[in-house]
Amino acid sequence: MNTFKFQIYKDARGEWRWKLISTNGRIVADSGEGYSSSSAARDAAQRVKDNAGEATIE
Structure with a gap:
């Protein structure tokens, strides 16, 4: 079961995040x-x- 989700939304300035x-x-x-x-x-x-799976922790 996936415990995380990405959400795409428009901010107050009208930009997408x-x-x-x-x-x-x-x-x-x-x-x-x-x-x-x-x-x-x-x-x-x-x-x-x-790419997150290949990221290192420093």
């Missing part, structure tokens, strides 16, 4: 920047999803 939410509703990561389209935000979230 993503956030990663755990099953308890807490935000565990966010885009940190806005994107001009929902597809650009979705692509950025997908890159994080694809």
Whole structure:
């Protein structure tokens, strides 16, 4: 069972962002920047999803 989900949303400034939410509703990561389209935000979230497993902890 997947315990996390990405959410794409439009912020108050009209920019698109993503956030990663755990099953308890807490935000565990966010885009940190806005994107001009929902597809650009979705692509950025997908890159994080694809590469997070290879990330190192320093």
